[in-house]
Amino acid sequence: MSAVQMTVDADGIATLTMDLVDRPMNVLNEALMAPFADYIAKIEADAAIKGVILTSAKREFLAGADIDMVFGITDPKLAFEVAERLKQMLRRLELCGRPVVAALNGTALGGGLEVALACHWRVAINDPKAKFGLPEVKLGLLPGGGGTQRLPRMIGIQASLPLMLEGKELNVEAAKQQGIINELAADKAEMLAKAKSWCLANPKPVQPWDDKKFKWPGGDARHPAVVQVFAIAPSMAGAKTQGNYPAATNIMSCVYEGGIVDFESGCRIESRYFANLVVSQVSKNMIGTLWFQLNSINKGKSRPEGFPKSKVQKLGILGAGMMGAGIAYVSAKVGIECVLLDSTIEAAEKGKAYSAGLLDKAIKKGRETPAGKGVFLDRIKATTDYADLAGCDLVIEAVFEDRAIKADVTKKTEAVIPATATFASNTSTLPITGLATASLRPEQFIGLHFFSPVDKMPLVEIIIGEKTSKATLAKGFDYVQQIKKTPIVVNDSRGFYTSRSFATYVMEGMALLQEGQHPRSIEMAGLKAGMPVGPLALQDEVSLSLSVHVMEQTKKDLAAEGKPYVGHPSEPLILKMCKELNRPGKKAGKGFYDYPEAGTKGEKKLWPELTTVFPLKEQLSQQELVERMMFAQANEAARCFEENVVMTVADANIGSIFGWGFAPHQGGALQYINAYGVSKFVARAEALAVQYGPRFKPAAILVKMAGEGKRFE
């Protein structure tokens, strides 16, 4: 069956209905575009057709471009042609000489919205779940179907820039307010009726940009007010992107240059910048990881097969601190009954109050109602009584990182929960296999490593202990998806995957300080690398005293196991900061930074004495600092892959971006190596090892891959 169907009614109004066979959503692929173009030709040739309504038979109107096709393109000429072809088709549609209305039955994103923008009028069903926007930037691309030309001509340069630069997805109300949607309808019937009556009332519509008297709303790119906008826009974007996202630059160029020239020239300019992005390494990195790999994770690639999908009804949470409180919030949010247990009722209630605080904020923003807050909070029971855990399908402990305490709560819990229940530890450092020895049912024991703040961080690292069963893993995986987070699955190891790899970033930053690099240059290089925070500020957040604690614990554990301890050059610095200088981190108000006193306003400032305590030596280039910090992380991630700590490339890449904020434009820690070139990476790592120490020695798997000409697939 054709992906587009056309019916013509007695008044000569043609309705084109998009309905891609075998796809859950409509996307602009060949199967859809070919019949679409055919029908446009038919409409052009048929004088009996007086108007056109474009709609969809799916829940969504049109979800966007065919990412598979875009991802496969490596020749800019081909990318240019693809964009030009879509644009020519849309151009014919809007110049077909009769009214064309987009009847938006649901979401229209990216190419989907661009198709709608090429229609003369847009009417949408008032569905609060529908989304409208041009989110291409999130995959390192730009709207290549004329979106960068039509939207600014429709709503003005100033209003359209943030929509494209941030890839904002608007709900139907906001889209109407912005002038992207012209009219709302209560349901499908009303939408189609309104579309039809508009067609009948406007037999010869002309797009604003095709009107000889067209004036840019808010002025074109020559207008003094717009000149001011473009003067600061690159700095505003750069403050967020550090220049790592060519899509942002190219979008600004499309809008700016399009604002100097006519519509047709602007469209060609857009195709050129689109082609540039399609073949760019950054878009390949982002699409590969944040689209394909993320989708494969969400589809359950790392979930063992053969176990029915499970759902947690009642959840126990041990420890109502930051993590426990956050876990309660995200779980109650999806309707799970939560028991939040701590040693005192005050502590437990404080944990519950965390949810109340977040809900109050949501009420202020109009995203929650007082009644909804009540229902939400009723799902969380604050308690000190282990008996309340009876009937839990899953219990997550988030108590202090101490084996004895963890063992104690495990025993107390298992005494009351059903024999079928899963027990999870939210430890970020202690091996799961060891913790599971305290359990009666180690096969039902698993690690669920949340990240702080739990309500914001999208990742949960699932850790399989030696005895953890596949059924337990499936249950853990299902729970993580139930709370709408992304699960990665890793094997048990010290620091697992994320903490272990993340630590190398912070430690390398400190090693650089120890070597006499300027602290601000180190922080700046971290940001330029694409990390969300500089390594020294991060270490302050984590706290130096915790690092000392982990270091000492690790030494003890390894000694007990009879294994050698390999120190890191940053360790003397951590000890000096913590023990000699008494600057343990942010919590104490002093670490690498001085922090304003609690409750007072002000910004953190690098401790001025740092350069005295760690005297400056010859300064390395920013590029060298960036590479050292990125190589440290990527190499460690590769070692984790080599040791089977992390088992799939998708988990490694997504875990790095979602877990510790590894530069998204690099597509994750392993993709960084792909993009750098495995052989080149190995050579550079060896050179770094000679210069800065054996920690840079390339992971054995990389040397092997380089030899075989392989990359992470």
Add this chain to the structure above:
Amino acid sequence: MNEAFIFDAVRTPRGKGKKDGSLHEVTPVHLLGNLFNALENRNSLDTSQVDDVVIGCVTPVGEQGADIARTAILYSGWAENVPGVTQSRFCASGLESVNLAAMKVMSGQEDLIVAGGVESMSRWPMGSDGGAWAMDPRINEQLGFAPQGIGADLIASLEGFSRHDVDAFAVRSQQLAAKAHAAGRFAKTLVPVRDLNGMIVLDHDETVRGSTTTDSLSSLKASFEQMGVMGFDSTALRKYTTLEKINHVHHAGNSSGIVDGAALMLIGSAPKGKALGLKPRARIRSVAVIGSEPTIMLTGIAPAAEKALRKAGMSIKDIDLFEINEAFAAVVMKAVRALNIDMDKVNVNGGSIAMGHPLGATGCIILATLLDELERQDKQVGLASLCVGAGMGIATIIERV
């Protein structure tokens, strides 16, 4: 005095200066950027050795404003220590850049200069920058302002050039340009404009029409008749009292085309060239600029050429080939008559009537064309000259080495 040499020259093709022209979608900074990169690559140039960049631009507003020379240097990734200046001597700006560069080198103060020009006439149309000459009525009146086309028609009327005469000159320009293109005579200097993907946007001069005939031109309406009748003619005739009437003969087909384009030339001293492994192609013998009567405006070529010849200690007979900018057909015809030279030596590969006149760049382009042709014919000395707005003229004499 030191000698100044031309080492290399590059130019963009000229694109039709309207919204359907191929270069309309290319920013003027990018036009220059293409050429800076070409100049660097062709000469394996250590750009930090360049003392200055002089760029002509007649409408330095918007994207061409704020010293486009310096902007384009940085955009092109050249060394930060290379400064840049943008100047305007109206239509002579491109050659003015060359002359300033030559004088910088000759003075001994500087050793290596990039000279050139740019004009995106489709994006920043002529006149976008205003100017008291036309817009301030007191000054307009005092200077006897009339548009160039009126001056060109005035020249034709004074010299007795008929509509057919000027159209025949236009046909010559088109035919020679088409022939030159077909023979690849611009290949040495012409660098295709590429987008950021490396895709070619334009690789040939877009307005050349070898099929042009005086018949096909005869249907075109005179461009300046209406405004002449409205008042400009009387302003001109108050100065040119022997003339009863201006015969309006110029139109879009026998005037220089409105186009987008850019050009650069690498100019320096012999020792600097030697140190950088640059081969001198020609010596700049002399440069000259003059002022002439501003209402007729376009008669400065002959006096400028004569001044340059005097400075060089040469006579008109020493010149093997001429490039005289085809601002309007009558301008070149008048200059040829005034200098008493053979038309067969003039604009032998066509000119701005066929290929267009990107105001800020043209002077540099025609000098490069002249040098290429001297080399092709193995001749020695050439003279390039342009008429200039507000009554000026410019000339440059080069000699192959």
